[in-house]
Amino acid sequence: MPRSERLARLARARLYLIADDRPGGRPLADVLPAALAGGADVFQLRMKTAPDDAVRAAAEVARAACARARALFVLNDRPDLAAEVGA
Template identity: 60%
Template sequence: MPDRRARLAAARLYLVCDARGDGRDLAAFLDAALRGGVDLIQLRDKRGDDEAILRAAPLFRAAADAHDALFVLNDRPDLVAETGADGAHVGQDDIGVPQARVAVGDDRIVGLSTHTPAQVDAAAQDDVDYFAVGPVHATPTKPGRPAVGLELIEHAASEPRRVPWFAIGGLDATTLPAAVAAGARRAVVVRALTAASDPEATARALRAELEAGVGAA
């Protein structure tokens, strides 16, 4: 997939989901979210073992392929080739970016979480293809990680960045507008879609909010 980075550059809405889809029909849920405008899906399963990840990965891969989207693994660069993922996302306390790059290769993408201005600035110069900025708000998906607020979004948006970046953390229909006003043009969501009664409509509304920000920039 030689256009991975071009797809990434055009991406606006990024969904993180575990291997169970919070009890939903996982394939149907992913299809609905992608129909609504999700560009990138991440399989993040802190409780699952390798077998669970490998079992769920084909559903993510098939859903991404059906909608011309990207599929990324969380924290597991070592399984990227086996799952056919487009890349991996790592945190500040996970495997380092250089090691992740070696594991996934130059043709696939590497993303990185950032939580401070220094980390944002370093990521913009590092060998990453995108980075996430947050958590903007406290969220149960990141227990023990304090919210960074909108100031870090404003910092990330204060100057042009070499690679795309996404706001993350407690973003939904009520909180996304403030993040967009602070300068976010891309967002990562979890519960906003996994807990939505209509994930397709919710994804469509979230994407529209992001695109409105792009149009106003």
């Protein structure tokens, strides 16, 4: 998706969810699809101190869920992994 389209969608977003890989102690794969179905337009994965492999695994889950819901996916603080997983 072109950068201009991502920025426009971000500007129109009404609900922006920020979480790590265990929101509320539950697996991201269980929580994120429900949040997206409930109206979240954008999901930001935030795992500042996690090892690369954990961030990569959670990012793959998030990218797939966001793609299915046509939501934007943002990977916080890791442009290298964001590019790798397509965030």
